[in-house]
Amino acid sequence: MSACPTRHQLLSHSAFREILSPERTITVHSQGLATSLRRALESYRVSGARLIMAQGALETIRNNLAEAFTDETLPLLADMIELATRYQEVSGRQALRVRLEKVTTDSCRKFHVDCVGLRLLRTYDGPGVEWTADGGLNIHQAPDGAVVFLKGKHFPGWSEATSVHHRSPRLSVLPSEKRYRLLLTIDEAGACGASMDSPVMIAA
Template sequence: MPVCPTRGRLDHLMSFRGILSPHRSLQSHEMDIPPSLQEAAEAYLQEEPRLLMAKGTLPEIAAQFEARVPEQARLLVQDMLDLAELYSTVSGHRNLRVRLEKITTDSCRKFHVDCVDLRLLRTYVGPGVQWTADQGHSVCEAPTGAVVFLKGKHFPGWERAKKILHRSPPLSSRPAAERVRLLLTIDEASACADANFDMVA
């Protein structure tokens, strides 16, 4: 398998342990998408299913993806596995759920908090997750490629953390070239399939 561009930066990314601070709800780190990884993501969008999901330990997830993803998208898989390892180290979870989803609608357009303890997001293609700390009066958006950790309401002591609400960026009002997203989501394996809790209409 080819060497993943993300792998060499994982030590630096361990700064994401800051998400474990009692008063923090979001941790974001901007990362570029190297051309080789961009090509793998585009190849996946051209040929692969709308939703790819695997559950289990890291070796089990790797085996599931190896059997389902073509060679031209393998660099994308390695990046996902590296981030799953990062998530496991930060969260302490050993059994994970890793989802790669093609999004073309205004899904999850309401600001909300997830019904999980800790979630990792990375958008390989298209705009990143949006969030607000003031009920939607001002909105921040993660750039493409950024790795974002979000606390959910099941995180121990969540009620003491700063309340950050997030949503998928609405796509319908954007230029045609920006109306598709390829989104990676990593959770603990027992997280429900649609683990969202709406907070703001």
């Protein structure tokens, strides 16, 4: 597996807008995890919900998700809201879907393109998303904590000919104690046909 072709430091949030360039279908921004965030991630791994998801305006999302976080894990919520704000700025979408999930099994093993406009991914803990631009001849992987933007099939002007396909890393080949990912996904509200009737979901 080749090294991830990305920068080592994100200098400005304006860099996130690079994904809007017609020639880009993926951007990967290495971003370090602050000490307070690392501590929050350790605590969330032990006591956090298996899945949380909220849709709607940003303030609604913040309020609906607050009950899923303790004082120790609030830095994680703050980071999620910060990234949702950046996603709003880049996508122009005011209504969002924010999803945080503990992944412990193999999922999405086939390379694919999402049926969304624009997707933001950040793997806070565990191996990052894998992608290829040449049918799997060269496979790249996002580094720890990287913020990844991906254009989906519904992005204006998207073309299969220039698309990047991605997949989840295989966890079953790892030692049991490493079979864990904490994955943040941000999309426009209603992405992938999700019902807007359930603005929040918290699963233990």
